[in-house]
Amino acid sequence: MLEQLRRRTSRSGLEIIPVNVWEGVNPFVEARNFCDLWGIPPTVLVDEDGGLAARFAVRGVPTNIFVDSDGTVTAVGGSTPEELESATARLLGSSSLIDPA
């Protein structure tokens, strides 16, 4: 879903930053294998001890935090395709996403 979204919004300047969390053991190995398998692009952060998730009140995965250019959080969640679409459109200030898949 996110990779499709990334392609569809590629000209908008929107960045999607995956944050790996709660792997338990070998987080860097597990996350790298997972990213290779699913073709997740290079920028991936690792929240090894879940500290950032706790700080941001993230209680599950996937959780998306939508951040505007002034740093304001516009939405949290967006786990279904519809939620992701509408929250992204709101963030980009458009009624629909700009680059069709």
Place this chain on the structure above:
Amino acid sequence: MGHGAPESSPYEQAPAGETEDWAPSCRVTAFSDGAPPAFRVLGEIEVGLDPEGVAVDPRTNLAYVACSRSNAVTVVDLGSQTVVDRITVGDEPIDIAIDVATNRVFTADARCDQLSVIDTESHKVLGTVGVGTYPAGLGYDEAGRRLFVGDTRGCTMSVVDVDLLERTATVEAELGAGAVAYDPRNRRAYCVNFVAGSVTVVDTETMTVYQRLVVGEGPCAVAVNPTRDEFYVINSLASTIARFAGSTCDHLGDLAVPSAPVGLAAGASGDRLYTGNRGDGSMSIMGLDGFEWARVRVGTAPGGVTVHPQDPRLLLVANAGSGSLTIIEDLLDGPPATRLAEVAHPLVGTKLPEFSLPDLHTGELRSSRQWSEKKYILNFFASW
């Protein structure tokens, strides 16, 4: 069952004015003042890394929890809420089942293509049974003395004789075959194919594919409701439950579920389902009237939900993120008088605090300042 365990808040209330110590994202205003509580959280027990499947021995009141990243089964005494043993099994045990007749527990060890067989009296591993590639789900046919195994990468459903401890058949399923449920009334097994977005319905008399059902996105759990002759499939990516008639396999509609549900169990009363909502750290009591009756905050990234076989009001939720098992008592006799209301996540409308985390590939710390003045989405994910 130890009902004298510590009691937490009987129902969640909307957060008010949290700042540093933020409220969980899933809190909801559950019921108006004076309404009877919908549930009790009896306790939360640390069990190990990435717990997924749970099986309960009704004779001993012991829960066996498959902790996939610990490569072990943690045994929990539900009465005292204490861990009494830890049994090493194969790599990445995901699902688990118990056969009371033979005193055996079976784990689906995904990364070594086998089932481990545990003796429930000695807590020793008796042996293993080879199955297809990456077994991730188990369905149990008590009368037929069989286990059905979803082989995720093998795209098959293995059939294992629980007395002979050998694989006796293999049925073609599809990519991502995982969760399996057995329907004794219709003598069928439902094997859910996560990647293919389908269910392979298998006639267990002939061990042939009876029907292929197209379901939603990311189906990953299935449950049978014998009271209504229905079965249900969780679509984790769409956050819905697809509802089917057991005898005809007709699609009866979809129920909307909270964020990224991955665990599913049917209530014994026949009027409700329980879902483990991986996306928001909660378990829902979903009425088959189409409404969510209650939402319980549990540990982080919950998955498997199991109904206690002896006391079906007791629910066990495995929390993959926090490595814990939550024990809940469902107190609802039927639909509540008041509907749930969503509460916005406390971050919404605030400035996201600065943060820095290591880069997966370089290990170098990267600061959120790098994305200042940009629009971005932080996507928290796990590989399991």
